[in-house]
Amino acid sequence: MLFATVAMCGCVANNGKTKGTEKSAVIETFNENKKVQDSAVEAPGFTLNDLDGKPLVLTSLRGKYVVLDFWGSWCIWCIKGFPKMKEYYSKYSGKFEILGIDCNDSEETWKDAVTKLELPWKHVYCPKDSKVLEEYEIQGFPTKIIVGPDGKIVNTIIGEDPAFYSILDDLFGN
Numbered sequence: 001m002l003f004a005t006v007a008m009c010g011c012v013a014n015n016g017k018t019k020g021t022e023k024s025a026v027i028e029t030f031n032e033n034k035k036v037q038d039s040a041v042e043a044p045g046f047t048l049n050d051l052d053g054k055p056l057v058l059t060s061l062r063g064k065y066v067v068l069d070f071w072g073s074w075c076i077w078c079i080k081g082f083p084k085m086k087e088y089y090s091k092y093s094g095k096f097e098i099l100g101i102d103c104n105d106s107e108e109t110w111k112d113a114v115t116k117l118e119l120p121w122k123h124v125y126c127p128k129d130s131k132v133l134e135e136y137e138i139q140g141f142p143t144k145i146i147v148g149p150d151g152k153i154v155n156t157i158i159g160e161d162p163a164f165y166s167i168l169d170d171l172f173g174n
Contacts, residue, residue: 041152041153045057046135048125050122051111062151064096066098069098096171098121100124101124102124103133103138107125110123142159
């Protein structure tokens with residue numbers, strides 16, 4: 001079974017739209033919509049364009065741990081979590097990669113946000129007609145999915161939750 005942690009989150013996915021919510025609504029929505037998954041589930045493959053407009057294929061990151069960070073510039077909890085993510089990205093430099101997957105922004109807004117927020121990791125743009133959110137069953141933002149070096153999903157964390165950093169500490173050592 002896939003491990004999932006739900007914490008305070010500013011936004012919930014709802015038929016491709018987002019809205020501000022309270023913590024209990026996030027948990028309720030997640031519990032109503034989550035599917036039971038096997039712990040050996042392979043991360044669905046995708047190809048999305050990076051900041052330079054070049055295609056980035058998820059499988060090109062095989063061989064290392066990858067955090068898929070589903071976020072948007074409109075999501076206050078996503079933005080609030082970036083300082084701690086930057087800290088851990090530096091702390092465990094070379095041990096994992098973060099792939100920021102922008103959701104529900106225009107391309108221009110997304111690129112401006114990455115620059116303004118000085119996010120040092122890889123980024124791709126997820127257009128509204130993409131099936132990536134559906135394939136990963138994204139219920140709220142931010143959602144962080146840890147993918148192992150073998151391409152299998154290790155953990156899913158919905159919301160801005162300190163447990164995410166505990167998981168990284170467990171994986172890579174204090």
